[in-house]
Amino acid sequence: MAEPFLIGENMTGGYGAVDILHGCTLAVEKGEIAVIVGPNGAGKSTAMKAVFGMLKLRGGAVRLAGEDITTLTPQARVAKGMAFVPQTQNIFTTMTVEENLEMGAFLRRDDIKGTMAQVYDLFPILKTKRYQAAGELSGGQRQQVAVGRALMTQPKVLMLDEPTAGVSPIVMDELFDRIIEVARTGISILMVEQNARQALEIAHKGYVLVQGSNRFTDTGQALMADPEVRRSFLGG
Template sequence: MALLEVDAITGGYGEADILHEVTMRVEDGEVVAIVGPNGAGKSTAMKAVFGLVTIRQGHIRFHGEDITGLKPDRVVRRGISYVPQTDNIFPSLSVDENLDMGAFLRSDGIREQKARIYELFPPLKAKRRQPAGTLSGGQRQMVAMGRALMLEPALLLLDEPTAGLSPKFMDQIFDIVRTVHATGVGILMVEQNAKQALAMADRGYVLAMGRNRYEDSGQALLANSEVAEMFLGG
């Protein structure tokens, strides 16, 4: 049984369908990358998993349970956390307070998990009392990912985690994704830096015009000349 199964979903926003029979899956502990041109429906597919899109056809299953159309708060309770591309931190709150906000559903103590987050993201520990909005772009992304991990999800959804970052911070974020993956968390990632994303992914999906175009291992997609020419810049 796959960790996540997206089975031929069609849907979008309002009356407009952005996705057309999109299918994908994430196995336990996998990193799966969704790549493709702008407007391909990549972020919409991820938002569909998190309950932010109207699905008119198809099913989404998590650990075998049908979660199609569940509201985000119920999706979170099942073990899925989502890091959106923008507005993904509380800028006026401290780093520590941001992590506390990420644990809003927990009734048990959070001290141990918070300590693990600071071990994953060492630069944040020294700045734990600093307003998150004053951090660098890369460090703000660490805060967003750390907050999402406070609930110890089985699946982490990352929407364009390197968007707008310098090459230095871009490499740092990819390293962090690898570190998070090493803890056993499954990762579904939308990423414009397709070559780097596919290089670290177990599998990848290429979307175009809201439809599946290619599916294969990350390395196989990188080696596919047609994929490279059409979607990876040659």
């Protein structure tokens, strides 16, 4: 079988002398959505940071399109086509929406107008507010700016850490709709999400992490239907 487009395989690592990840594996194919769920403290965000190179691994490897990128810096991974949207402090609050998007394209040397138009098509409210300071926007709109800025890098992989944290259910549904649209363009999406049930509904693949290890791995639909997953992680 061909290897997944992006894979963090048997990742072991943590902070200081303490390992948080214990042989954890995450993978996503081109144009698919892979969702990581699990209880608080399960190592979900740590696993994302490991895939993006923000955490040095003691064991395991990360490969993108068959290339071993385990030792690359996060900046080098961006150049390879990875984009990461952290849960907090993910926008420049004093800059306008448009300046935030321009900052996302800082590595590019080509014309960014086409990509910016695509971001505005995806998030029409951002076009309306493009000259407004990003810090004045609602929580959901800030998240759109953060995702839009990541898309300005023209990524092959978009990594999202809790993209719907702190937003209303209506805004959450809208963000998930936009995430589906992004995946349809061929971009791989790997995301951590607290709203596990809703996230698994849109996921091609789901990972349930417990204490830094894989507890369940299956399609989103199969995990939703699994009695033990429902009882332990989805509230029945």
